[in-house]
Structures are given as structure tokens and as C-alpha cells.
Amino acid sequence: MEEKYKGFAIGIDLGTTYSCVGVWQEQNDRVEIIHNDQGNKTTPSCVAFTNSQRLIGDAAKNQAASNPTNTIYDAKRLIGRKYSDSIVQKDIKLWPFKVTAGANDKPTIVVNYKGKEKHFLAEEISSVILTQMREIAEAFLESPVKNAVITVPAYFNDSQRRATKDAGEIAGLNVMRIINEPTAAALAYGLQKRANCVDKRNIFIFDLGGGTFDVSILTVKNNDYEVKATAGDTHLGGEDFDNRMVNHFVSEFKRKHKEEIIGNPKAIRRLRTACERAKRTLSYDTEATIDLDSIHQGIDFYSSITRAKFEQMNMNLFEKCMDTVNSCLADAKMDRGSVDDVVLVGGSSRIPKVRQLLQEFFQGKELCKSINPDEAVAYGAAIQAALVSEGIKSVPNLILRDVTPLSLGVELQGNLMSVVIPRNTSIPVKKTKSYHTVYDNQSYVTIKVYEGERTRASDNNLLGLFDFSVPPAPRCSIPIKECFSIDSDGILNVSAEEETNASKKAITITNENGRLSREEIEKMILQAEIFKAQDMEFKKKVKAINALDDYLYKVRKVMEDNCVSSKLTTVDKEKINSAMIKGKSLIDNNQQEDAFVFVDFLKELESIFESSMNKIKKGK
Numbered sequence: 001m002e003e004k005y006k007g008f009a010i011g012i013d014l015g016t017t018y019s020c021v022g023v024w025q026e027q028n029d030r031v032e033i034i035h036n037d038q039g040n041k042t043t044p045s046c047v048a049f050t051n052s053q054r055l056i057g058d059a060a061k062n063q064a065a066s067n068p069t070n071t072i073y074d075a076k077r078l079i080g081r082k083y084s085d086s087i088v089q090k091d092i093k094l095w096p097f098k099v100t101a102g103a104n105d106k107p108t109i110v111v112n113y114k115g116k117e118k119h120f121l122a123e124e125i126s127s128v129i130l131t132q133m134r135e136i137a138e139a140f141l142e143s144p145v146k147n148a149v150i151t152v153p154a155y156f157n158d159s160q161r162r163a164t165k166d167a168g169e170i171a172g173l174n175v176m177r178i179i180n181e182p183t184a185a186a187l188a189y190g191l192q193k194r195a196n197c198v199d200k201r202n203i204f205i206f207d208l209g210g211g212t213f214d215v216s217i218l219t220v221k222n223n224d225y226e227v228k229a230t231a232g233d234t235h236l237g238g239e240d241f242d243n244r245m246v247n248h249f250v251s252e253f254k255r256k257h258k259e260e261i262i263g264n265p266k267a268i269r270r271l272r273t274a275c276e277r278a279k280r281t282l283s284y285d286t287e288a289t290i291d292l293d294s295i296h297q298g299i300d301f302y303s304s305i306t307r308a309k310f311e312q313m314n315m316n317l318f319e320k321c322m323d324t325v326n327s328c329l330a331d332a333k334m335d336r337g338s339v340d341d342v343v344l345v346g347g348s349s350r351i352p353k354v355r356q357l358l359q360e361f362f363q364g365k366e367l368c369k370s371i372n373p374d375e376a377v378a379y380g381a382a383i384q385a386a387l388v389s390e391g392i393k394s395v396p397n398l399i400l401r402d403v404t405p406l407s408l409g410v411e412l413q414g415n416l417m418s419v420v421i422p423r424n425t426s427i428p429v430k431k432t433k434s435y436h437t438v439y440d441n442q443s444y445v446t447i448k449v450y451e452g453e454r455t456r457a458s459d460n461n462l463l464g465l466f467d468f469s470v471p472p473a474p475r476c477s478i479p480i481k482e483c484f485s486i487d488s489d490g491i492l493n494v495s496a497e498e499e500t501n502a503s504k505k506a507i508t509i510t511n512e513n514g515r516l517s518r519e520e521i522e523k524m525i526l527q528a529e530i531f532k533a534q535d536m537e538f539k540k541k542v543k544a545i546n547a548l549d550d551y552l553y554k555v556r557k558v559m560e561d562n563c564v565s566s567k568l569t570t571v572d573k574e575k576i577n578s579a580m581i582k583g584k585s586l587i588d589n590n591q592q593e594d595a596f597v598f599v600d601f602l603k604e605l606e607s608i609f610e611s612s613m614n615k616i617k618k619g620k
């Protein structure tokens, strides 16, 4: 029996560029995608630090151009990766914020917050976004929320999945399940389109987002969703198309104005925002303009780009997407004609060239555009959250069977990869394989666990390395059983067992490689609470300043009215005027003060003003 969780449970699509949250609504029998305080159903996955406060989502994105070095985005491109990873090194060159190597080769983001240098891991930045998504849901549900299903790209590896789970924990969430984004989208499609009919349907999910690309093929029959194969690229999406356009305009600027803007983070941030906007325009228009006043050294930059040029500069990336589609079908042992529905998910699936190539690939088949590509993943995550929650009766009893995206195995002598669980195996799964010692009187065996598809083990991703002691004996005489199990979150556990006539020994191995320790997580939870308290204090202060400002405005208006002010005694007039001067100066120099200073002063001002007004009233 599957474990069921008590209380509200939400589904979160933690995206590279935007995140989205949904909840199953028992009274309406459907998922509600929840809008944030700005009225938007997607929230930028962006966190900014300033001299006075921390900003999240739209507020962070909106000030990015003026504070580029302290505005952090793309945490999903860092999570679970090492600093030395060539992909990370390439990204660092494009980001205006600083990333350095931390302990265990973990990338560390460096910002300036309230005048001090602060360091964050990608898990912490993601946890801030997850907290924001939880708060959006709490405001809507008017109740605290603890449980969540979080989605990850199907092609995320073991470290990326674990790190995402850690981010959830730092956000104070109970992560009930990690599910794959295309699978979540398939659930949404199935439920909205009622594809879960009696006839078997093969559904192809094409999910091209801001930073990642995933495809999955599922067979759906009678509420049973079985993933047949998945493929993708955890570093391909809308931002790569933006980057190509940014590079194009950087070169054009250099050519036209003989100036290099690459070293000017503010200019690059403004250019990137303009490029993203132009890219969106090119999805419905054949030409888009770039219009940036005084972008660098006082120079205005006006230019334009055609859809054809945009397509040409990204063609090899679009073709890469189609190669992935092809290999996914091959893995599922299906031909393109047997696909019933091709479903578009992710903001970048709106690009007309991508749609055209995909339609051509599927021999002119009409693509399903009916589900909202920005919301489908959160929608599916919310369905999954309802399925594992206690007491929700209205959600259809769907069965979800996903697969593992990468082969898992151990290194054999000679640097050979021995696969224990091949990629695209249904999860959860448990598989055992027996190995032998290779030397006479060998005292221990080093078990190196890898994930990947390459024949040479060292070309794959090393997940963990463990020593296992064995009793001395001739070579090949000690059998070691290695058991690999993957849970429904796609997370691996390995155990080894040696059984001779004399002894039986077993160890369980968890991949802690590059993972946060319990103490580190506890420390980050505490840190997150401190930041949250500071955010609350700042909000309180802004509210108090605004209340004082409003009251000062009201008093000023009354004092400007001769009928009233002429009735005041000189002493009272002076008292009010000097209180108003003090109030204005408090507001103008508000940096160092706490919220209570403004609250207390407002009370003082109210008392001075009202007692003077009362005297006038009594005098009448």
C-alpha cells in the first residue's frame, strides 16, 4: 500500500526560468493553477539581494537590469552539478553574477546583501523559490501547506534529483514525491483530454522549456500511464536561444560602434531581456525590434531581427531536439506512425520552427496545442500530489509507471561499465548482479557506481565509490552480490552482499557524493528562517513608512487649509510643524531605522495632531 500524506498537498513545477504551483480542488474536481500576488500564474525563478532587502520572483526580475550582479537566476542549471563541470564553466561566462568553487567542488553563488558578501548554494536559491511557491499556495488556500510534489526534468541524474529534494527540505517542505516533468504533463493531458479511454493511446510529450529539454513516450490505457522511454538534454532550452541572439547583437554593436559591451553586466542584462522579448515576438511576427537607449557609454542601440535570421542562428539546436525525438522513439521501439498524440509542453515549444520540424518529423500529424504549455507540468504534479494525499476522493485513480533515464552500473576491471539497470527500465525497480574477486587473497573490493551510456566507465558520471572488505581466498571464489534499487523518485540505493560458507555481510550504500550533510541542511533551514524573518521585518518597515507618509500628507493638507490652521494656537502650530519636519526626516533617512521607530513616531504624531484638533472642536 502506498503511503498517504495528511494535509494540503501542492504540485510545484520548479522551472529554470519560471515556476508554477497547482493544487487539486476537491470541490471542483480539477486542478487550480494558482496566481501569485502580481496576478501571474508563473513566477520568475529569480532571487535578488539589495542593500536593504531580498526580493523573489517578479520583484527580483523587475530590478535585474539595475542590479545584475546580485540577481540570481538559473539555479536549476547549477543544482546537483560540480563547479568543474564543463557546462557550469560555460554558463559562468554568461552570467552577470559571481560563482566560485566551494567545498567538495560545489558551485557557490556570491552576492552582496545589506553591504556584506554572502555565499549561497544552488539548493538554497531553489529553496527560496520553493518557499515562495508554497506561500503563493498558502495565500490561496488560506491554510499552511507542508506537503509537495516537485517536478524535475526526466533527464535529471541522481545528484540533480537528490539536490532538488534537499532544496525542498530547506524550504520546510515534505517532498512526497519527485516526478518527471514530461510525465506530469502527460497526466495533465490525459486528465484534461480524457485520453485515459479504454483504447490504448501512445502519447509523445515534447517539453522544451527555458533551460531543459525532455521528451517522453507513454502508453495510456484505462488510467494506467506507462512511460516507455525518455530522452533529453538538461542543458537545452529557451535561454540557449536567447544567448545566441545576445551574441549576435553584441557582435553587431561592436561592428557598428567599435565598442565591446560584453564586460558591462548591466548592458548585457538589458540586452538579454530585450532578446527574450524579441524571441517571443518572433513566435507570432516575422520581425522584431531591439530598442535600448543609452545601453553602453551613452550609446543608443536600435536594431531588428527577422524570424528567418533567428531560425538560422538556432537551427543546429532545433535539429538537436529532433535527434532526441528520434532516439526516444528508437528506445521505445516504436515507429513515428504509431504515435497517437504529440503534446507540446514548455514555453519554447511555441517557436514556429520547432513546431514545423516536429510536425514534419511526425509526417504532418496535427500537434496537440490544447493544454497550456506553461501550466501543464504543475497541473500534473498537483494530480500526483492529490493521489498520494489522504482523504481526496475526487481525483481519478491513476497509475503512473515511470522509467529511469540513465543506465546504472559498476566499473569492472579494465575500466569497463557493467550495467545493472539499463536506461528506460520501469521504476521502482530492484536488480541484483553477482561479481567476483579478481586477485588471490584480495582483502577488499572497491565498488564504483556510475550512471551513463558509455562503454568506458570513466566516461560516465561517477555516483559513488565504496570499499567492501572480503575474507582472503583464491581469485574468483568470493561472490559479491550487488543490488541496485531505484525508488519512485528515481533515486538510487546500492547494497553489496558477500556470502561464503563462513560469512554473510551486507552494506547499504547511499550516494552522498556532493550531497549536503544533515548538519548542512539544518544550518540552511535555520539560515532560511533568518532571511525570512528579515524579509518580514523589511515588509513591516515599508508598511510603517507608508503609513507615516500617508498621515504626514493628511496633516499637511489640513495645515494648508487656512480655516483650520488659523484656529490653532501658535504653540500647537509649532508642535505640529516640528513633528512634521521630524517625520519627513525619519522617512528620508530610513536606512538604519527599525519598523517600530516609524510605528512609534506615527502614534506620537497622531497624538499631537489629534489633541490640537480636539482643542479646536471644543473651542467651537
Ligand code: AMP
Binding pocket: 015, 016, 017, 018, 019, 208, 209, 210, 211, 237, 238, 239, 276, 279, 280, 281, 283, 345, 346, 347, 348, 349, 350, 351, 373, 374
Ligand atoms: P518554461 O520553462 O516552460 O516556463 O519556458 C520558459 C521559456 O519559454 C523561456 O525561455 C521563454 O523565453 C520561452 N517562451 C515563452 N513564451 C514563448 C514564445 N511565445 N515564443 C518563444 N519562446 C517562448
